[in-house]
Amino acid sequence: MTFPETLASWLRHDMGLIPVERHRPWSRFEVSEAQWWRLMEAMEVSRWSLLGLWAEPERVYLALRDDTDEDIAVVSLLCSEGRFPAVSVVRPAAQRLERAIHDLFGLEAVGLTDSRPWLDHGVWKGSRPLAAVPGPAVRRSYAFLPVEGEGLHQIPVGPVHAGIIEPGHFRFHANGEAVVRLEERLGYVHKGIEGLMQGRSVFDAARLAARISGDSTVAYGFAFARAVEAALGFEAPPRAVWLRALMAEMERLANHLGDIGSICNDAAFPVLLTRCHALREQVARTAVACFGHRLMMDRIVPGGVAVDLTPDGAERIRRLGTEIKGAFAIVMEIYDNRNSLLDRMVGTGVIGSHLVHRFGAGGFVGRAAMRDFDARRTPSYPPYDDLDFIVPVLEGGDVNARVGVRREEIKESLKLMAVILDRLPEGPVLEPVPGTGGEGMALVEGFRGEILVWVRLAADGTILRCHARDPSWFQWPLLEAAIEGNIVADFPLCNKSFNCSYSGHDL
Amino acid sequence: MWKTLLITNLFKGPYTDAPPSPSTEALAELVDKAARRRLGRSLAIREVDAGSCNGCELEIQAINNIYYDVERFGIRFVASPRHADVLLVTGPVTHNMREALIRTWHSVPDPKWVVAAGECACGGGVFAGSYAVAGRVEDFVPVDLHLSGCPPTPTHLLEGLLALLTVNT
C-alpha cells in the first residue's frame, strides 16, 4: 500500500470495489469483513476523516471524507455474526458511536476498548430496541473511570443543571481547584428519534428531523430534505434553495449571537448577554414576521420550503441586517476593550489542533483550532456553491478563539443574507417529490458544525432507516480534554464556548 | 464604551415590551387550584428539561431577555429546586430522565406548582410512542398548568406565568 492515495482510488482500484446502485450523491461500497479490516489498516496511515458511523439491524455504515481531495464515500458491511471490526481503534471519535450502535442494535464493535453502555441507561423496557429482535431489559450500574491520587475529590454535576439548559451528567475529578479529569455521561434526552422515523412518510419524518436539536431546526430540516431529495434524484426549485440558505444564515446568526452573549455572561460580564440576547430576539421576531415561526421550524420540507417569504420579508431582513451590524460592532468593541473579560477568555479551555483533527471536530470548535472545514464550502451544496464567503479559521483553540470564529461568522452571515436577498430567484417554492426508493446522504453546515443525514427510502417512499449525526458527537469528547488543568469554576465558560447539543447527540 | 451605550439608549427608548395580561386560559385552568397555596408576589422557577429538543429552552431563555424581562414581574429562575416554588418542565419525559424529574420534584419544597411547557411536556408531542419515551409530564408529577406550543412563544409563557402569579397573590 502506498500513501498518499485517495480514498476513491483505494476503494475502487486497490480493493476493486464497485459502488452499489442508487446511493447518492456519494458512492457506497459494500465490503467484506476482511476488506473492512484492511480499510482500518489503511485509515491508520491515511488522512481520511470520520464523518459518521451508523447501523441497521444487520449492517454498519461508515462515512469517510478524504481530507486531501475532499472526496466522500460510504462503506458498508453486513454483520453476519452480529459484529464488526471497531473503527474506534483508528478513529477514537467513533467510540461513543460504537457504544450507541451496540445499545440500539446489539451489534458489537470488536476491539472497542470501552464496552460500557452509552445511550441505554438500563431503564428502558427492553434492550437493543432497534435490532431485528429486541432483547429483554438489562439493569446495570455504570462505572465511571477510576481516578487515583492523593487529595483528589469528585464533583458530580447533573443531569439536572443549574440553568435553562439541557440535561447531562459531568463527573469531575479535581485536585484543589484544578480539574484532573472530566468524564461526561450523556443519553438522558435520548428520545429514539431514528426509531420513530421508521415507516413514516418523508413529511412526518421531516417534522421529527426538525426536532432533533431545536436550536438547529433549520439546519436539520435542510439536511434531511437534501438527503431525501438526493435519494430520490430530485432538485428543489431554485427559489426554495435560496430561501433555505436565507433561513440557515438567520439561524446561524441568532445562535452565534446567543452564544457570544452567554459566554460573556459565564465570564461574569452580563452587559453583553443583555445586548446579544436582545439582538437574538430581533432575529426571532424577524423570523416570525417573515416565515411564520420564531425558530423557522418545519419551514424546510422535502420538495422545497413550506412557506414563501412574506411580501415585506426582504425589507425586514435587510433592516435587521443593518441594525445588527451596527449593534454588534458596539458589542465587539466592548469585548475587545475589557481586559478583565479577555483575561477570562484568552488561554482558557485550550484544545490543540491535533485533537480537533483527530476527532474530526467541525464548527467553531474545529475552526478555532485550525481545522479548516465548513460543509458549505466543501463538499458544498446549492446555493453555497454559487456564493462567496469567508470561512474564518483561527489557531488559538481557546474560548476566545471560539468566540472569534463566531464573531467572524456573524459578519459573514449578515453579508450572505443581503446577497441572498439580492439574488433571490422568482418561482415556485415547493414541488411534489416522487414517492420512490433510494439512498441519500447530505451534509449541511449548521451553526455548530456539519450535520450528516442519511436516509434509505422504501419503494413507496417511506423511511426504512434514517440516521442523523450531530456535530456534537465529535465535539463533546474534546470538551473533556479542553477542561483538563483548568479550574472548576471555568467549566461553565468552557462548556458554553463549545455549546454542544445534548438532544442532537442523544437523539 | 459607556458613552456609546448612553447615546444609543437615549435615542432608542426602552426595548422592553408592554406587559402582557395573564392568559385567561391559564387562569381558568388554575382556578380551582388557587385556594390550595399562596406564594405571594414573587415566584422562583426551576426549569427541568425532561427530554426536550432544546427548542423550548430557547424560548424560556428568551423570556429573560430585555424584551420580555420576566424579572420585572417578580419571577426569576433559580439554580436549585430547593429554592423553587415552580417547576417548569419541558420535553416528553424520557425513560432516562424520569427518575431525575421525580427526584427534582421531590426536592422542591411545598407549596409548589408544576408547569408543563410545550407540546412534548403536555402530550408527548412528536415523540409520543417511542420506546425511549416514558410519557407526558403529568404521568410522573402532578401538573397544575399546561402551556402548549412547539415551542410555546415567550409571550405565551409569560402570560401563563403571570396567571400563576395572579392566583398566588
Ligand code: SF4
Ligand atoms: S414542544 Fe417542540 S420545541 Fe418543545 S421540546 Fe417538544 S419538539 Fe421541542
